[in-house]
Amino acid sequence: MRRTADVAIIGGGIIGASIAYHLTKKGVRDVLVLERDRLGSGSTGKNAGGIRLQFSSEINVRLSLRSLPHIERFKEEIGVDPDFHQVGYLFLITEESEVGPFERSLALWSKVGVPARRTDASEAKALSPYARTDDVRFATFCPKDGYADPSSMLNGYVARAREGGATFLEGAEVTAIRCANGRVVGVLAGDDEVAAPTVVDAAGPWAGEVAKLARIEIPIRPLRRHIFVTEPVPGLDADFPLTIEFASGLYAHRESGGVLLGMADPNEAPAFDESVNWDFMPTVVERALARFPILERASIKTGWAGLYEDTPDKHPVLGKVDGIEGFVAAAGFSGHGIMHAPATGELIAELIVDGRTSFDIAAFRASRFGSGDLIREYNVI
Numbered sequence: 557m558r559r560t561a562d563v564a565i566i567g568g569g570i571i572g573a574s575i576a577y578h579l580t581k582k583g584v585r586d587v588l589v590l591e592r593d594r595l596g597s598g599s600t601g602k603n604a605g606g607i608r609l610q611f612s613s614e615i616n617v618r619l620s621l622r623s624l625p626h627i628e629r630f631k632e633e634i635g636v637d638p639d640f641h642q643v644g645y646l647f648l649i650t651e652e653s654e655v656g657p658f659e660r661s662l663a664l665w666s667k668v669g670v671p672a673r674r675t676d677a678s679e680a681k682a683l684s685p686y687a688r689t690d691d692v693r694f695a696t697f698c699p700k701d702g703y704a705d706p707s708s709m710l711n712g713y714v715a716r717a718r719e720g721g722a723t724f725l726e727g728a729e730v731t732a733i734r735c736a737n738g739r740v741v742g743v744l745a746g747d748d749e750v751a752a753p754t755v756v757d758a759a760g761p762w763a764g765e766v767a768k769l770a771r772i773e774i775p776i777r778p779l780r781r782h783i784f785v786t787e788p789v790p791g792l793d794a795d796f797p798l799t800i801e802f803a804s805g806l807y808a809h810r811e812s813g814g815v816l817l818g819m820a821d822p823n824e825a826p827a828f829d830e831s832v833n834w835d836f837m838p839t840v841v842e843r844a845l846a847r848f849p850i851l852e853r854a855s856i857k858t859g860w861a862g863l864y865e866d867t868p869d870k871h872p873v874l875g876k877v878d879g880i881e882g883f884v885a886a887a888g889f890s891g892h893g894i895m896h897a898p899a900t901g902e903l904i905a906e907l908i909v910d911g912r913t914s915f916d917i918a919a920f921r922a923s924r925f926g927s928g929d930l931i932r933e934y935n936v937i
C-alpha cells in the first residue's frame with residue numbers, strides 16, 4: 557500500500573508518542589508512527605518510571621527541569637493520571653570517591669534552581685526509614701523527584717495524538733529508509749511504501765540499527781538491565797523516596813505494597829538480549845537485603861529485563877543529522893527516556909515545525925562523537 561505522511565516516526569515508545577503528540581499540538585495532522593511490535597513493547601514497557609532532577613551534567617538537569625512541570629500537570633494537560641509519586645530521590649553516598657562528584661552536583665543544583673539538599677545519615681534515615689544508613693557519609697535528596705507510571709504516560713500521549721490526527725501502526729517494521737539527492741524521501745514498513753519528507757528515528761535501543769538504514773552511524777548500544785519486584789512486604793506501609801545506593805547502583809521504590817529493585821550488572825555486554833538472567837537475581841537480593849533489612853520478610857514476585865539505549869557519554873542524540881536532510885534523531889537516553897520524554901517531544905516538534913528550538917540542543921548533536929565533544933554524566937544508575 558502507498559501512504560504519505562508529513563512526518564514518519566519510527567518507534568512507538570514514549571519518545572515517538574510524545575513527539576507525535578507535540579507535532580499534532582502544533583498543527584501537524586499527518587503524523588504516522590510506525591511500530592514494528594506493539595506500542596510500548598520496547599524499553600517504555602520495562603523501566604522503573606523514575607523521574608529526577610538530580611543529574612550531574614547541567615544540560616541533563618535542564619532537560620529534566622523542562623520535563624518536570626509537564627509531568628506534574630500531566631493529568632490536566634493530557635487527561636490521563638501518570639500516577640506520579642513525588643516522593644523524592646535519595647542518593648546514598650557511602651564511598652570517598654563519590655563525595656567530590658556529588659559536592660559538585662550540589663553546587664550545580666543550587667546554581668540552576670534544583671531544590672536538592674545535602675542530608676546527613678540520620679536525616680537520610682528519617683526520609684527513607686526502611687534503608688540502612690549507618691555507613692552513609694552523606695545523602696542528597698530532592699523532593700521534586702519521584703516515580704510515575706510510564707504506560708499511563710504513553711497511553712495519554714497516544715490518545716491525544718490520535719485525537720489530533722496522528723496514526724499509529726503496530727506490526728509495522730521499517731526495513732528501509734528511502735533517500736534521494738541527500739535527503740530522506742520515505743520509508744518502507746512491511747508492505748507500506750510511505751512517502752515522507754521528515755523521518756524521525758525514535759527506535760530506542762534499536763535506533764542505531766534504524767540509522768544504518770539511512771547509512772548514518774549513531775553509537776547507541778543496547779545494554780540489558782534487570783528489575784525484580786517483591787511480593788507485598790509485611791510492615792512496609794508507607795511510601796518512601798526512590799532510594800539509591802550509589803556505590804552498587806542498587807535502587808528501590810515502592811511498588812504495589814512490595815518493592816521494585818533495580819541494579820546494573822557490571823559484567824553485562826551490549827546485546828539485543830531481553831531474556832531474564834535469573835542467575836543475577838541473588839546478587840541483587842543480597843545487596844537489597846544489606847541495604848533494606850525489612851526485605852528479609854519478602855519474596856521475589858517477578859522480574860524482567862529491558863534495554864538501556866546507551867551512548868558513549870550517557871546523553872541522547874537529538875536533532876538533525878549532518879549529511880542527510882529530513883532525518884531527525886531522538887534516541888540514546890541511556891536510561892532516562894521516560895523523564896526526558898515531555899521535553900524531547902516538545903523540542904523535536906519545534907525543530908520540525910519551526911526549524912529551531914526554544915532550548916539549545918546543539919550539545920546533543922550526533923557529530924559530537926566524531927569530534928570528541930562528549931558531555932559527561934556521572935549520575936547514571
Ligand SMILES: Cc1cc2nc3c(=O)[nH]c(=O)nc-3n(C[C@H](O)[C@H](O)[C@H](O)COP(=O)(O)OP(=O)(O)OC[C@H]3O[C@@H](n4cnc5c(N)ncnc54)[C@H](O)[C@@H]3O)c2cc1C
Nearest residue numbers: 567569570571592598599600603606730760862893894895
Ligand atoms: C530496566 C530499565 C529501567 C529504566 N528506568 C528508567 C527510569 O527509571 N526512568 C527513565 O526515565 N527511564 C528509565 N529507563 C529508560 C527508558 O525506559 C527509556 O529511555 C525509554 O523507554 C526510551 O523510550 P523510547 O521510546 O526511545 O524507546 P522504546 O520504548 O524502546 O521504543 C522504541 C520502539 O521502536 C520500535 N522499533 C525498533 N526498531 C524498529 C523498526 N525498524 N521499525 C519500527 N519500529 C521499531 C521498538 O519495537 C520499540 O517499541 C529504564 C530502562 C530500563 C531497561
